[in-house]
Amino acid sequence: MYDPVKRAEDVARIVCRGDLRKYYRFRPARFYGGIATADCVGCCLRCVFCWSWREVVRPGAYGRFYSPEAVAERLIRTARKKGFERVRISGNEPSISREHLLKVLERIPGDILFILETNGILIGHDETYAVDLGKFKNLYVRVSLKGTTEEEFSVLTGAEPDGFKLQLKAIENLYRAGVQVQPAVMVSFSSKENIWALRKRLATIAPKFKDIEIEEVALYGDVEKRLQKAKMTPTSR
Numbered sequence: 001m002y003d004p005v006k007r008a009e010d011v012a013r014i015v016c017r018g019d020l021r022k023y024y025r026f027r028p029a030r031f032y033g034g035i036a037t038a039d040c041v042g043c044c045l046r047c048v049f050c051w052s053w054r055e056v057v058r059p060g061a062y063g064r065f066y067s068p069e070a071v072a073e074r075l076i077r078t079a080r081k082k083g084f085e086r087v088r089i090s091g092n093e094p095s096i097s098r099e100h101l102l103k104v105l106e107r108i109p110g111d112i113l114f115i116l117e118t119n120g121i122l123i124g125h126d127e128t129y130a131v132d133l134g135k136f137k138n139l140y141v142r143v144s145l146k147g148t149t150e151e152e153f154s155v156l157t158g159a160e161p162d163g164f165k166l167q168l169k170a171i172e173n174l175y176r177a178g179v180q181v182q183p184a185v186m187v188s189f190s191s192k193e194n195i196w197a198l199r200k201r202l203a204t205i206a207p208k209f210k211d212i213e214i215e216e217v218a219l220y221g222d223v224e225k226r227l228q229k230a231k232m233t234p235t236s237r
């Protein structure tokens, strides 16, 4: 087991250089009704169902360094060209390079919504991160919870169970900082009872968080093989 905050520091030493961050792809994507996407390299978790596993496990081997200016410029250019109203950083974990992320956000015009897809670990660990993000009105944060309990989180990510508390804390910190935030939950390995218990737990932050966005495992690439190796079977609903 590993400490995900410590892992974030270790990975940052590989994928961040000052305010530069490693990316492996820029693309228009169909999600959210059309969104310009920059796929970054490096994550502080190792989810068994991760669809961009290659960059998670070998962050040194993939991608190139880009400045915040270059990333923002590519995102805006793609959005304008395709008529999209949304942009995002996806692929791995955008929050690992705080300085880079904030500088990209500063460059996104107010008529474009930036969707931050994050596991929330670092935002839960340091509430000032949420305060910094609260300065951007065109920001929407989707915190992707890995399972519904501390135990499930640990089985799915291989990380220490308390990392799940950091994920929940991120939602609380963001909500308090006035950021638009939505919890999404990977439920493919969870019982109905555990999902219900999580809804109640989230409602203690704010009643609206009882309405979670459901995520199901997608068997892209070698995900199925990894699940078989880990002897994990998605729950049928």
Ligand code: SF4
Residues within 6 Å of the ligand: 043, 044, 045, 046, 047, 049, 050, 051, 052, 053, 056, 091, 092, 093, 119
């Ligand atoms: S948090 Fe996301 S990018 Fe990181 S390992 Fe999990 S699924 Fe992959």
